[in-house]
Amino acid sequence: EAQVTQNPRYLITVTGKKLTVTCSQNMNHEYMSWYRQDPGLGLRQIYYSMNVEVTDKGDVPEGYKVSRKEKRNFPLILESPSPNQTSLYFCASSSVGSYNSPLHFGNGTRLTVT
Amino acid sequence: AQTVTQSQPEMSVQEAETVTLSCTYDTSESDYYLFWYKQPPSRQMILVIRQEAYKQQNATENRFSVNFQKAAKSFSLKISDSQLGDAAMYFCAYRKGAGGTSYGKLTFGQGTILTVHP
Numbered sequence: 001e002a003q004v005t006q007n008p009r010y011l012i013t014v015t016g017k018k019l020t021v022t023c024s025q026n027m028n029h030e031y032m033s034w035y036r037q038d039p040g041l042g043l044r045q046i047y048y049s050m051n052v053e054v055t056d057k058g059d060v061p062e063g064y065k066v067s068r069k070e071k072r073n074f075p076l077i078l079e080s081p082s083p084n085q086t087s088l089y090f091c092a093s094s095s096v097g098s099y100n101s102p103l104h105f106g107n108g109t110r111l112t113v114t
Numbered sequence: 115a116q117t118v119t120q121s122q123p124e125m126s127v128q129e130a131e132t133v134t135l136s137c138t139y140d141t142s143e144s145d146y147y148l149f150w151y152k153q154p155p156s157r158q159m160i161l162v163i164r165q166e167a168y169k170q171q172n173a174t175e176n177r178f179s180v181n182f183q184k185a186a187k188s189f190s191l192k193i194s195d196s197q198l199g200d201a202a203m204y205f206c207a208y209r210k211g212a213g214g215t216s217y218g219k220l221t222f223g224q225g226t227i228l229t230v231h232p
Contacts, residue, residue, distance in 0.1 A: 031218045042118070042205060042222035058219065090159060094218060102149070103220060105159035 002027045006091050006106035013081055014114055021076045021109050023091030030096040032074040033103070036060065037088040046089075049074055050096070081113045116141045118208050120223035127196045128231050134181075135191045135226050137206030145211030148182070148189045149220070153203040162204070165189065167211070193228075201230045 004025045013019055025032065033048035035058075045058030049068040063085055065077040074093075078085060088110050092103040118139045127133035139148070150162040165173045165182050172180050177197075181190045193200055206223040 033218065035220075035222075040123075040224055042120075042224045043207075043220070044222070045219050048218065088157065092159075096218075102161045102164065103159075103218070108157040108159075110157075 002104070004091055004093055004104050004106040006089075006109050008109060009107065010110045012112045012114065015082055016080050019078050019081060019111075021078075021089060021091075021111070023074045023076065023106060024072050025074075025091075025093040025104070026072065027093065027095070027104065028071065029093035029104070030071070032068065032091065032093045033058070034064070034066065034074070034076050035090045035092065037090065037108075043090065046076070078111075081111075083113050085111065086113045087111060116143070116146075116208050116210065116221045118206055118221050118223040120204075120206055120226050122226045123224070124227045124229070126229040126231060127193070129196055129198060131196055132192060132194045133196055133228065135193075135204050135206075135228065137189045137191070137223055139187050139189065139206075139208050139221075141187070141208065141210075143210055147209045147211065148180075149207040149209065150178070150180070150189075150191045151205045151207060151222075152200075153205065153225075154199075154201070159205075163191065196230050198230050198232060201228055203227050 007022045030051045034046040035043040037043045047066040049055045091106040094101045094103045146167045148165045152160045163175045177194045179192045203225045207220040
C-alpha cells in the first residue's frame, strides 16, 4: 500500500530534550516536506526536500532541522524543543513530474513540549 | 507572498442538504493549482478536489464541486447531499505552478470546521 509513515503518533517531551520525528514513504517520491498545523493558522511549511541531499527552508524553519540521506526518509529534528513548538506535525511527499501531483500526507504527530 | 483566506471558522448543515465553504486567495501568478483537503477527527489529510487555474471548467468529484472565479480569486467548495461522514475540518490550499522557488509548497487557509446534523 502506498503510504507516508510518521512516527511517533503522539509525543510528550520537556523543554530542551532533543527529539526526532521520523517520516518514510514507499512511493519513490523525490519531493518531501514537513508542515505544522496550529489552530487558526492552518498548515505551514517548515522544510522541504527536492531529492537526496537537497533541502530548503519553508515558512517557519526556526528551531527545526531536517536531513535527506535516503530518498525514502525525511526526519524532522528538534535539537532543543520549546513550548512554542507544541503542534501537530505532518510529513508529505509527492512526485516531481507534474505540478498538480497531489501531496500524500502522513497521519500526523501530535507533539507537546512542557 | 501568496495568502489563502477561509473566512468561515465553522459551518453547519443538515444531512442531505447542500453547503458551500468559502475560500479566497491572493497571488500575482497566472499558473497555479487550488485544492480542497478534508481532515476528519482521525487527522488524515484527504484530498477532496483540485482545480488547475488554466482550466475554465469547474472541477467536480461526485458530490463535491467547486466554483472557481479566477478574476475574483475565489475558490468555494460545494458539498451536495451532505452526509454524516462529511463532518471534518476543510482546508483550502494553493500551489504555485512551474518555475521559481518553493516547488510543491502548499499554502493553506485557516480551515473551516463543518458539522453535519442528522
